[in-house]
Amino acid sequence: MKLYRLGTTRERERVLEGLDVDPGGVRIMAEKMETLWIMIRDLRTPGANILKQDALSLGADVAVPSGVITCKTERVDALLIATRSQLRRLIRKAAGQPFGLKKLAKELRGFLREEKAPVRIMGVLNANEDSFYAGSRFLGEAALERIEAMIEEGAAIVDVGGVSSRPGSEPVSAAEELERVKPICEAVKASRLYERALFSIDSYTPEVVEYALHSGFGMVNDITGASDERLIDLAVEYGAAYCLMHMQGTPQTMQKNPHYGDVTAEIDAFFSERLERCEARGLPRERITLDVGIGFGKSPEHNLTLLRNHRNFLRHGCELLIGASRKSMIDRIVSAPTEARLPGTLAIHLKAVENGATIVRCHDVAEHRQALAVWEAMAQAPEGEGA
Structure with missing residues (x-):
């Protein structure tokens, strides 16, 4: 007699199928697992x-x-x-x-809700000189080369931003932000790169967002969580996807003693209210992605709680984005400079994917592609199958 414990729900379903259980029975028993x-x-x-x-x-x-x-x-x-x-x-x-x-x-x-979209990698490109990770900063011709490289490495989405949102960063004028991203928008349009990947504009400035959408971008990455309803209207007008993030405070103030009674419950309520606002303006939740905003007005303990409870937010019927790439919460767990935080980044992102995330925003596309491929292979391998 041989015994072993079945881990995941998918493993249990495979065993039921292997026992030649009627498909209807598999479905019924899976609900009890x-x-x-x-x-x-x-x-x-x-x-x-x-x-x-x-x-x-x-x-x-x-x-x-x-x-x-x-x-x-x-x-x-x-x-x-x-x-x-x-x-x-x-x-x-x-x-x-x-x-x-x-x-x-x-x-x-x-x-x-059980539906889950395929996991996609969102590569980060910053068209500015003050983002927290130097490895994501690209200007001029180098920016276009980096975009091409990320697509080759496996990025399904490319997120372009012209303003740093790191803690304590200073805002810039709309004119300055547009000046930074305009060459990239024009290059994407001229080279029709939007046919090879989905381009996201990381901005909450309406003028910048509209210019990007007009250039072929197909997603708005709004760290303010739809605070300016003009961004929702632009997404509706251009048929774009919309990433709605939670942030307590502003980039200038968000890490000054962030506090919550129950961080999961409060962010869940925030999403409920903002989703109603989006739907009221004609943006269906099928085009909306939710981002809990790791490090945006959260302590390390808040971040860890949100990662443990990440699957909760699937109940809203939207895709979930995780973006913890090289962030300081890793340094709080194991001291490491920004350049040495890739291992911690991969650990966080794989756990988030396990808990429902389907868009992984990162600086290291090739490394994430490999890690996700191995993780998915392990999740799908039949019990007891050899290497």
């Missing part, structure tokens, strides 16, 4: 009691504060523990209940 742990903040106490009883009736559970049954407080936090199968049935029950459970049911549906 993954246990979801969902934190629910600010739930009305009567609703918490109803939710717990309904969960228990299905074999799931809800952890609530002691004394909740007597409704000592008006609202409580709760932890829902359920398989996908149990959650599906619990949502149906909650949809017909009072005390805010109807709205909760709608929110919980997002956790059943």
Whole structure:
């Protein structure tokens, strides 16, 4: 007799398929394989009691504060523990209940999303001289050569920016920013490079964004998270994709004592509000990518919490971008200058991909392509297969 533990859900599905289980049975059993742990903040106490009883009736559970049954407080936090199968049935029950459970049911549906786009690498190119990593700075003819190289190395997206957003960086005028990126935009348009990769403009200046989109760029990378609705309108007008990032404060202030009550919950609520704003202006969430903004108004502990909980944000039905390339959080864990942070970068990015990220923004395209290829091969290899 031989025994071994099955690790991932995909491994379990492969074993079921190998046992010649009916495809319908594989699907049903797969729903019972993954246990979801969902934190629910600010739930009305009567609703918490109803939710717990309904969960228990299905074999799931809800952890609530002691004394909740007597409704000592008006609202409580709760932890829902359920398989996908149990959650599906619990949502149906909650949809017909009072005390805010109807709205909760709608929110919980997002956790059943299973679609995942292929992982794409976004290469970084900075058309300025003050970005935090010198290896990403390219001007003039060198910029075009670097773009060509990144595409050859495996970049599906090229992110071009003319202003540094490192902590403490100083803003520049719209005219100066446009002057920096204009030659690259013109080269992309003249060489039709947009036919070989998706070009993203890393800017929150409407004039710059519009010039780039008119030059063939197809994505707006907005670190301000749609603070200026003109950027949303431009994405709608040009049919562009839109990356919506969270940042607390501004690049000048964001790392001065960043604070949150619950960083995951607060950023999740931020995304919910901004997505509603985008959809109201005609930008569907299918064209929106979410970026939690590692290092943008977050302490190292905030960053690590977001990486652990990254899969949570899939519930919004958008792709997730991870961008921690060579950032200072690596130095806080193992002291290393910017030039020596590639190993830490790869560790963070692979974990983020495991937790749902499908766009990896990085300075080192070839190295990421290799790391992702090996990671994907390991994830897909049948149990027990030799090298």
